[in-house]
Amino acid sequence: MSDETWDPEDEHAACERIDRRHADNPRLTGWLAEQRDRFDDWDRREGRHGGGWDFSEPSLDRMEALIREHITGPDELFAQEHTELVQVACWYVGEVHNRTRGTQWRMDPEPADTHPWSKRPYVIMPFERLHEYKDPEGIDYDARPQHHPLSSFLGLLSAEPAAGAGGGSVTGSLRGELDDYR
Template sequence: MSDEIQEYEDEDEHAVAERIDTAHADNPRLAAWLREQRDRFDGWSRDHGGGWDFGERSLDRVEALVREHLTSVDDLFAHEHTPWVQVACWYVGEVHNRTRGTEWRMDPEPADSHPWSRRPYVIVPFARLGEYQDPEGIDYDARPQHHPLSSFLTLLREDPARGPGSLRAELDDYAPGTEKDED
């Protein structure tokens, strides 16, 4: 058995969770994606009316744009890798980060068998792990996380007549003691 495998076998749940969180927080894939979206943001902002302030209410504007530009889940997946969708995802995650103290993460080595491991997400910092408990006691790491693309999927599956607020409602998941994982 290699030393590395033995080292991982000796880790407790906390050490494993921390190691994974660290790897997802600091890696070239995430850094490149974040840089690309930040570089595109000014043009995206200009193209969509400007005045994007990263405040909670601005999520209603993103919600309206998603409903205006995308007609279905299939349409979203067909346009997933376009600058329009990627910057919109980045913007939603940045609102979470700036208003709820979350941080970006991305798997540095995504699994082909798990397509969501290829996508960026936001999560409460590891230092706040103890604030979130899984009521069933199954998951050691019960911090809420959100994949902005998943949030857009939810929007496209909802009745648009309900009005805006779905993206904003996700911010409530970060209250300590809650457990919700949006995959």
């Protein structure tokens, strides 16, 4: 597109249209409902995952430890991507973002085979807050931070756990990502 025909309002309208499609579609609605149902059962099973998950920032440390305990590396993560453990964990991490930072779920209603991340759910700030986030390089119109929880787990499994300030508890990537919304 040449500079003569580029219109920032067109970009805004296109961005808003994409955001709306990603926010309200059967793929996302179905995935969210399935994970909420699974979580209710998952949380009740005290012995399996400990119960008492409260969607707080500190609970991300606990989720990080759970993922590290059950998944040893990136290959295993992708092999187990569609298991209850990984899917509910992804949902839980996104819900913590939503409840503590005001993000919202999104999922591409028509994912591209050439872009595997378009098949996965993510959280992002509401479109109404678009102008609060500027791309420092001025390239991207939509610079709202977004997080794919599966990608967050990938980062965890590629890094060493960090010792927390509270006496050696595992903290790091999952909780640290919440700072991206400032």
